[in-house]
Amino acid sequence: MHEFPITENIVRIAEEHCRKAGGTKVRSIRLVVGDYSGYVPESIGMYFDIIAEGGLCEGAGIEFERVKPMLQCPACGTMFHRQPGSFACPQCGTDGEPTDVGKEFYIDSIEIE
Numbered sequence: 001m002h003e004f005p006i007t008e009n010i011v012r013i014a015e016e017h018c019r020k021a022g023g024t025k026v027r028s029i030r031l032v033v034g035d036y037s038g039y040v041p042e043s044i045g046m047y048f049d050i051i052a053e054g055g056l057c058e059g060a061g062i063e064f065e066r067v068k069p070m071l072q073c074p075a076c077g078t079m080f081h082r083q084p085g086s087f088a089c090p091q092c093g094t095d096g097e098p099t100d101v102g103k104e105f106y107i108d109s110i111e112i113e
Contacts, residue, residue, distance in 0.1 A: 002038070002039075003039055003040060003043040003044050003047055004047050004051075006039060006044065006105075007044050007047040007048050007051055008051055010029065010031070010044070010048070010107065011048070011051050011052050011055065011057050013107060013110075014026045014029050014056070014057050014060070014107070014110050015055055015056045015057060017110050017112070018056045018110070018112045019056070021112055023056075023112030023113055024056075024112075024113050025056055025059075025060075025112065025113045026056050026057045026060040026110060026111070026112055026113075027060055027061070027111040027112060027113055028060055028061040028062070028063060028109075028110075028111040029057070029060060029061070029062050029063070029107060029109070029110050029111075030062075030063045030064075030065065030107070030108040030109045030110075031044070031062065031063070031064050031065070031105070031106070031107055031108060032064075032065045032067060032104050032105070032106050032108050033064050033065070033066055033067065033104070033105055034066075034067040034069065034101070034102040034103045034104040034105060035066060035067065035068055035069055035102050036069050036102040036103050037102075037103055037104060037105040038105075039105055041064040041066070044062070044064075045062055045064075048060075048062050065108065067101065067102050067104050068081055068101075068102055069081070069082070069098070069099075069101060069102025069103075070099050070101035070102060071087060071089075071096025071097060071098060071099060072096055072097055072099050073089035073091065073092060073094050073096050073097075074094060074096075074097055075089065075092050075094040076089060076091050076092045076094070078090070078091045078092070078096075079099065079101070080096060082096065
């Protein structure tokens with residue numbers, strides 16, 4: 001349910017951007033959402049239509065770029081996606097450590113008319 005307030009903020013930011021740029025309507029919003037960000041894109045999309053109703057974002061499309069988490073090998077520095085059942089680096093076999101890749105959450109672009 002924490003997607004509701006974040007979606008309200010997305011709509012507010014997009015509408016402010018539209019007004020400041022002299023636009024009349026928000027056409028689309030592109031979000032970057034890491035799988036470990038704590039946000040569910042499908043829930044944001046559902047709330048978006050409800051929150052945007054009657055405003056500059058009504059009818060706008062919302063697109064999501066998903067970012068899969070990556071590990072980094074402490075031995076050789078390789079960045080890699082974890083394979084099911086393993087944390088092993090594909091280069092040297094050492095267990096990888098968590099990184100910030102996959103925790104992203106931000107508005108990448110706002111298209112207006």
